[in-house]
Amino acid sequence: MPRHDFKCLKCGHVFELELPAGHQEEVKCLACGHPETQKLLSSPNVIFKGTGFYKTDARSKCDSCGDGSCPMRKLAEEKTKHE
Numbered sequence: 001m002p003r004h005d006f007k008c009l010k011c012g013h014v015f016e017l018e019l020p021a022g023h024q025e026e027v028k029c030l031a032c033g034h035p036e037t038q039k040l041l042s043s044p045n046v047i048f049k050g051t052g053f054y055k056t057d058a059r060s061k062c063d064s065c066g067d068g069s070c071p072m073r074k075l076a077e078e079k080t081k082h083e
């Protein structure tokens with residue numbers, strides 16, 4: 001199943017879930033259970049296009065807290081490498 005990254009709109013927690021194609025149900029935050037989450041476009045092979053845009057720039061700050069040294073940012077980069 002394809003994996004998707006989600007970000008909680010309440011607490012900002014970013015997590016990854018495997019969902020079947022065409023999944024329409026809401027995804028609850030794994031950290032706080034909040035039902036409003038945003039699906040993140042995380043596949044570098046798809047969105048890596050256009051000149052002057054680099055995936056690493058998009059990941060230069062943590063999705064959750066905006067801190068460049070946040071450990072969650074590093075986790076996201078690790079996931080990107082493996083995909």
Ligand SMILES: [Zn+2]
Nearest residue numbers: 008011029032
């Ligand atoms: Zn949450």
